[in-house]
């Protein structure tokens with residue numbers, strides 16, 4: 001009965017529930033709307049550049065991606081050199097995004113998992129949590145034993161999978177910032193590895209992300225989104 005003293009709006013306003021609920025709802029709808037706005041951009045406006053502030057946000061979103069055990073066994077090469085980008089375009093089915101986008105990111109997986117990768121992760125974890133490294137020895141041994149079960153090819157593939165989660169984060173972040181993207185697998189990893197000298201530093205090119213601003217001439221932006229019905233994607237067992 002006490003609640004009747006207040007109308008619903010007033011009662012909930014006092015504890016800020018409607019404000020939070022409305023804000024969250026708007027943010028969630030904003031996310032979906034931004035995902036609908038996003039499309040794989042075929043033609044970028046080469047004159048428009050991503051600001052350094054936005055670029056830092058995109059980098060943060062990549063760094064915050066979940067990875068198996070948290071090991072983060074990937075690197076992202078940001079290729080700025082115009083000649084290198086021209087060479088990479090030739091190894092990317094001639095796709096213009098490689099040279100016309102504001103930024104070109106090559107997501108690379110580590111081609112191995114070494115004990116020192118695991119040790120350095122646990123060292124960082126111990127430091128940030130404020131514990132002795134020895135507290136994580138058992139956990140480290142467990143990760144080492146599980147990763148040792150994989151063949152070199154399986155290790156590369158496992159590390160490569162992690163980069164796609166980071167790619168997804170970057171694309172979602174970009175959509176939030178109204179920055180256009182096109183992910184690319186239409187390239188030769190062998191040629192990328194050689195052009196960028198990746199093997200020398202224990203890396204392999206996995207997937208590419210071009211980022212920038214759509215050209216008004218890109219007809220793809222007007223195409224409808226082609227997606228299955230949710231019922232065709234989800235099964236409830």
Ligand SMILES: Cc1cc2nc3c(=O)[nH]c(=O)nc-3n(C[C@H](O)[C@H](O)[C@H](O)COP(=O)(O)O)c2cc1C
Pocket residue numbers: 038039040041042095182183184185186187207225226
């Ligand atoms: C891993 C991956 C690789 C892709 N490779 C290319 C590519 O090489 N070139 C291209 O133009 N689009 C590429 N795409 C874009 C897809 O074709 C596009 O995302 C898909 O058709 C759905 O369209 P939408 O993203 O515009 O909604 C790739 C997408 C993903 C996720």
